[in-house]
Amino acid sequence: MTVSIWQQAQRRRAVAYDVAVVGGGIVGCSTAYWLRQRDPSLRVAIVDANSLGAGASGRNAGFVLLGTHEDYLSAIREYGERTAHRLWQFTRENRRLISELDGSTFGWREKGSLTVAGDEEEDDRLRRALPYMRAAGIPVVYLGPSETMERLHAQGFHGSLYCTTGAAVDPLRLVRYLAAESGADALTHHRVTKLHSEGGGVVLDTPRLQVKAERAVLAAGAYVPQIVPSLQQYVRPVRAQMLATHPAPDQLLSSPVYSHDGYFYARQLDGGTILAGGGRYQHRETEVGYEDATTPAVQADIERYLHTHFPWTTNLRIESRWSGTMGFSPDNRPVVGRVPNCPSCLYATGFTGHGMGYGVRMGQMLADTLVQDEPPKSYKLFTAERFQSKPSVPE
Template identity: 25%
Template sequence: MRQGLIDDNRSAWLEALPPYERLPALRGHVSADLAIIGGGITGVSTAWHLAERYPDRRIVLLEARGLGNGASGRNGGQVLNGINGVEPREATLAQRVFAATSAGIDIVEALAAASTIDCGFSRRGCLEVYTTEASAREAEARVATWRDWGLPMRWLAGNATGNAIGMHGIHGAVLDPTAGMVNCAALLRGLRPRLLARGVTVHEDTPVLRVEHGQPVILHTAEGSVRAAAVVVATNAYTPQLGLFTRGILPLHSHVVATAPLSAERWQQLGLEGFADDLDRIAYGGRMSDGRMLFGGGSNAAYTCSFGGSPVFPADAGARNFAAIEARMRGYFPGLADVPVTHRWTGPLAITFDRICSMGVTGPHRNIYYALGYSGHGLALGALAGRVLRDLYSDDHGPWQGLPFFQKRLPIIPPEPFRWLGYQLYTRLTGRSPRQR
């Protein structure tokens, strides 16, 4: 296996997959009952759920490259409960959010069982670790409240040497025993034969160049078009390139590294699967299915905002970013000083100003369905979105009304050049990520 994959920006998740031949690009003009733009977790889950409910309807999925090539194949691998940006203050909302996102994890588990490729799905829990005594005390109190509300989180005591948790400088951690890890790229590519068997038409290497609104919607591609009664937009950070949600989404490049595989004994000593810390520029990581340590975040250097909002990061850039991430990783895990970093890659995030995602239906003819803005928390929510959008397409809004993401209006992010300038100034002056609070 090649080392230090900065040259082609291929993630360790993708590198671990068996040979994959993309399906032919769309050529010519076709019609469909429903067209899905995007072959990530949101698009594939939506195709799966809709084909299950409506086996006689023609569903066409268009993916710009290969299934799982975007954020779904470049993420931290954690399948988590909760909605980024939402901190419920009362029991009813906390229970509803937990039930909804737990259903998302259940969907990932069911899709993993159906996948023709082993995606290494595990559900052994993930940690949120706390780096100060004060934040640890507050977290311990929150866990007591959550348990009173019937949520299964547990508090793990720690100390500054990390003896109880396996990380240096940690004062405690919240364990969600129901969370998990997955190679989402393997999951999605392994589901492709199942989608085809369900009658879904999949075209890869088919970027949508323009969306023509109307009844029907017309999706224009390089060599053809799709006329569809309804469209699902499942493109997350790439969505503004379609002329949609241009003022509500900030594409960010998230840089990630992975080490050579660790032994099972070493992982046992670390005592963790997936983890994230409590800092504003969150550091996160976990155990990949092949035994590697994945690590991302930890400072401003872990994220890059491109002028104009392009979700595509230059493949030959980012050396300083990766060096900063590796330094943070070795600070948390000094015992891994002898373990080399073998993979470095970048993936696109879709950030909203308040970090809360949105799922709903829009457009002048109310025939554009969407789920986006996961803000780095999208595996469980993206899988859940397939069920949400299926129900909205079926005009069954009831199960999702009152949840924070349902028809969420995204706060406005300033246009260029103020967007890029504001991001640069704020992050450099504060070391934090700009957001509406």
């Protein structure tokens, strides 16, 4: 892209802040919010390539679930019982923090959530996870196939785990609420192309603006490697797709549904609209990259899921279809650290489709890391130092 003399003059314009947050999604806006709580005197900017919440944070189903992207037993197998428990506690604290905000402004709904088995093997895993979850103090109940399908007005499912603390929000309104409450300057439509250290601080370059800050947080999700290429080893862009139906005449889904190992999910809004998403399982090789597009194959799988398990949706016409780019980490949990050669800049990425479950608490942790001499204990749970060798990002 060429640049005119007028744009060059604009590009030379510089602004200065105490803290610059790159990324106007749930993590970035939460970081700005908590910076104000910790030190209201800080001058903070949120810098985003688009509008606030334009990325994955404004394109998801709005689930506020506890735990990781997988069931608790699988998390124990992957991380060990102690780490799985700590991750659950982190997301439980995230849920508590959101519940203490003004939920009326972002559609807070706390009616529990259902993790539903799509086959016998998953059902067995959910049942075997139950004693571990109860030992960890997780409020959960196992529902057999009949009770699960009766509760959901569904068919073809196996058993499920009902977690009383599951909740849901309007994710875009939550992001914008946090940004407004932060008091930060929203420098939207300024794409950060690179950053570097200068005089102990950080300089962010965009095509029309240069932002200087004493400290910075890179919270651009899957787009982090486009700013710092060396961080691509920690995050891979993965596309998710969703759809929304015409409102159903009855409210039949009282709780968010997360099924088939998380490859499908659904919820019903207060007005009757059904949201459904997923369908990536059979298309993992094609559902990668940054392209914002829906595909007939994945959309057909989402519709098939709805009509198979919720036959009352068969005659609901589809009102909207969309996609969003998520950042997947090598071990499917978030990654944080210092940007290489830029010690005044932190980064956080790799939320693996669960940014709403981590985001507000993650923002608090990042803010605390910036204003304290030592990072909080929770920081070590996510640090990139856990990788002993160069990680490989999974499909």
